[in-house]
Amino acid sequence: xxxxxxxxxxxxxxxxxxxxxxxxxxxxxxxxxxxxxYTTRQxxxxxxxxxxxxxxxxxxFLKKKEEGFFLEYAHVHNYWYGTAKDYVLNTLDQGxxxxxxxxxxxxxxxxxxxYDVVSIFVLPPDFETLKQRLFDRKTDSNEQIEQRLxxxxxEIDQLIAYDYLVINNSLxxxxxxxxxxxxxxxxxxxxxxxxxxxxxx
Ligand code: 5GP
Numbered sequence: 001x002x003x004x005x006x007x008x009x010x011x012x013x014x015x016x017x018x019x020x021x022x023x024x025x026x027x028x029x030x031x032x033x034x035x036x037x038y039t040t041r042q043x044x045x046x047x048x049x050x051x052x053x054x055x056x057x058x059x060x061f062l063k064k065k066e067e068g069f070f071l072e073y074a075h076v077h078n079y080w081y082g083t084a085k086d087y088v089l090n091t092l093d094q095g096x097x098x099x100x101x102x103x104x105x106x107x108x109x110x111x112x113x114x115y116d117v118v119s120i121f122v123l124p125p126d127f128e129t130l131k132q133r134l135f136d137r138k139t140d141s142n143e144q145i146e147q148r149l150x151x152x153x154x155e156i157d158q159l160i161a162y163d164y165l166v167i168n169n170s171l172x173x174x175x176x177x178x179x180x181x182x183x184x185x186x187x188x189x190x191x192x193x194x195x196x197x198x199x200x201x
Contacts, residue, residue, distance in 0.1 A: 002193040005092045007115050008032065008099045008182060009107045012122035013152030015134040017168040021122060022101060024175045029182060032097045035087055041079035045139045072102065072109035077147060104158040118185050120178060121162040125169045
């Protein structure tokens with residue numbers, strides 16, 4: 001039976017373990033495609049242009065924004081971030097899911113546009129663990145970490161707006177949990193295209 005694809009947003013404060021979860025979930029679910037965002041921030045650590053993000057200048061970003069290139073966009077940690085509209089629409093048209101790693105503002109925008117969205121929030125077990133993970137990854141200055149923690153508090157305040165909360169205590173369990181959420185959501189009756197007609201044909 002044919003099913004409709006949907007959007008999965010995976011949000012978490014920086015250091016929440018979202019990137020590792022994402023990477024495994026994409027490997028386990030071939031029907032889920034990752035939407036590579038555009039950003040004006042600098043490349044960090046081992047990141048690669050066109051894989052982690054499309055890194056573009058502020059001027060290019062603002063031009064694309066004016067042209068309606070983005071499905072949603074937000075100003076986060078002093079930089080612009082946005083999702084390419086065409087990529088999302090084409091992927092959904094093919095019956096696949098789109099996974100987006102976007103912030104709270106982005107999730108709200110995509111929901112307001114009326115898309116079929118399953119929103120997942122990933123949190124470490126407690127605030128101390130989050131802080132420790134940010135320091136341990138050694139990619140940001142202390143000032144940047146402080147800024148990220150301030151933003152994290154604002155994001156966590158929005159938790160109630162999400163459909164699912166996954167606590168990332170053990171990475172394997174968190175991955176399993178996200179996969180299970182997606183598989184269960186795929187089987188909701190609303191996601192089937194004409195199930196009764198297809199059954200009797
Ligand atoms: P980072 O700089 O740590 O990669 O990401 C910072 C924040 O920007 C994260 O909360 C991430 O989810 C968010 N973000 C990344 N790409 C997008 C996007 O395309 N749209 C929105 N709204 N947020 C994004």
